Amino acid sequence: MPITKQQNVSLKPITTFGVDVKAKELIEFESINQLFEIKFNQYPTKLILGGGSNLLFKQNFNGTIFQNKIKGIEVVNQSETTITLRVGAGESWHEFVLHCVSNNYCGIENLSLIPGTVGAAPIQNIGAYGVEVKDIISEVEVYDTINEQTNTFTNSECKFGYRDSIFKSIYKNRYIITYVHFKLSLTPKISSNYGAINSILVEQKIENPSIKDISNAVIAIRQSKLPDPKKLGNAGSFFKNPVVTNDCFLEIKTKYPSVPSFTVSESHVKIPAGWLIETLGWKGKTIGNCGVHYLQALVLVNYGEASGTEIFDLSEKIIQDVFSNFNIILEREVNIIE
Ligand SMILES: Cc1cc2nc3c(=O)[nH]c(=O)nc-3n(C[C@H](O)[C@H](O)[C@H](O)COP(=O)(O)OP(=O)(O)OC[C@H]3O[C@@H](n4cnc5c(N)ncnc54)[C@H](O)[C@@H]3O)c2cc1C
Incomplete structure (x- = not known):
């Protein structure tokens, strides 16, 4: 697919706050090769967009928005106890979690139903129910929009903190995350000691929960107390x-x-x-x-x-x-x- 470009685009349907604002230009890309073609230095005002679930536009955006549509999940390493997956930044986060849960790849299940894309997950080190994504990220592949080259950051180089990383602080808007590598366990280590998860498991009389049980409990809790952005x-x-x-x-x-x-x-x-x-x-x-x-x-x-x-x-x-x-x-x- 070629790079797609649209002018004067409403951001309401592609962001979760539902604010009626427009961007001067929206460019969608789906491969690293296309990033090399774009020549970012010619765009002085730019923003990288994933699923638009952690953004508030105060007004119309007088610049270019680059939306990440890089897809794909591949196994890059596997041992008896762990598996490492390389995942395209444009994949839906929750779909990816469900993929892992159904294949019994453990460590990600507490992060079920968080909106957005895989590529945005490292930006603020998403977290919920006692787990942060830094616990399972092994490395992050990026495209550097200034030097026009690709680069890879190890987990420690990302300097993850509470809802923070170098991509949200010193390098905000410089690097486009293209792929994220996740190291997951093939032997379940259940994290159910978070109060609300435990209560659901007790209520359902589940004594030895599977990661599917944990994921379902998290989904039920989130649906009961968080507003669905499609409705509000x-x-x-x-x-x-x-x-x-x-x-x-x-x-x-x-x-x-x-x-x-x-x-x-x-x-x-x-x-x-x-x-x-x-x-x-x-x-x-x-x-x-x-x-x-x-x-x-x-x-x-x-x-x-x-x-x-x-x-x-x-x-x-x-x-x-x-x-x-x-x-x-x-x-x-x-x-x-x-
Ligand atoms: C109902 C609801 C519940 C939520 N619950 C949680 C929660 O439990 N825990 C939590 O941590 N967050 C939560 N969030 C926030 C949000 O879902 C996450 O921060 C998510 O990772 C944002 O993903 P996104 O693709 O929508 O990013 P966007 O909103 O599109 O972008 C967020 C930031 O990341 C940058 N960015 C996005 N993609 C890339 C990329 N590929 N490369 C470089 N920069 C990029 C953007 O420029 C922007 O600065 C919730 C949001 C909603 C609406």
């Missing part, structure tokens, strides 16, 4: 969970003894951003055409006609309120496109 525009968790000093945490605990926390080091703890937002009464609140989801305070939703700026302004109000009351600056997890 959203981009999942809008904010990251803040990491604060023990002193800051103790100050909050004096006023709110039930504040939840997770230890991250001797001196720091992580507090769920959803708890901070809910405690200030934002859960279920609507402002104009957007609001905070009634079941999950971390998720901002578009009731249909919201503009990107409206949603951004709502996030600003929440950040300010959390800062005034808890002295914590919330960081956005969603990528804001100006």
Whole structure:
């Protein structure tokens, strides 16, 4: 297939927030050879797009969007206990998870039903239910849009952190992820000690869960508490969970003894951003055409006609309120496109 180019394209159907914005140009590519043909240096304003599930466009995008459609899943290495797969960045993340689950490739099942593409998974080191994708990535193949060459990053070179990697920080928008290599286990190591997963397994009287059982439990939990972007525009968790000093945490605990926390080091703890937002009464609140989801305070939703700026302004109000009351600056997890 040749590279496809379209002008003045609506981004509403290809992003999950459902905001009515347009891009000057949309170019779809499906191979590394096509990336060499494109000559990125002639595009001063550009953005790489996967499934559009972690983006908020504040206005029309006056530049070129490059959408990744590179497909394919191949086995590159296999031993008695592990298998390594090389997966095209344009594959659907959830379809890939289901592929692994049905073949009994273990380690990815807790990440079921996360929207988006395989190529975006390393960008913010997607995570859910006690697992992060960094735990199973062995390397990431990229195309460098500045030097016009391919390159490979090992797991440690990606500098994965909590919802972070070099692709979201210092090298944002420079490298196009083309393929991701995943090393999965052929012997199940079930991660079911996450409260909600455990409850479902107990309820269903499953004592020795398979990875399919775990995947099904995760899907059921996510469907029961997260809005489906096809019905209600959203981009999942809008904010990251803040990491604060023990002193800051103790100050909050004096006023709110039930504040939840997770230890991250001797001196720091992580507090769920959803708890901070809910405690200030934002859960279920609507402002104009957007609001905070009634079941999950971390998720901002578009009731249909919201503009990107409206949603951004709502996030600003929440950040300010959390800062005034808890002295914590919330960081956005969603990528804001100006
Ligand atoms: C309902 C819902 C639930 C969610 N739950 C979770 C969750 O549990 N955990 C979690 O971590 N995230 C979650 N997310 C966020 C989102 O699904 C992930 O961040 C996902 O990886 C984004 O994939 P995407 O293909 O849609 O990326 P996009 O939104 O298209 O892009 C995201 C960023 O990655 C860049 N990018 C995308 N593809 C490439 C590429 N091939 N090369 C270089 N840069 C690229 C883009 O430029 C952009 O900066 C959720 C979102 C929704 C809507």
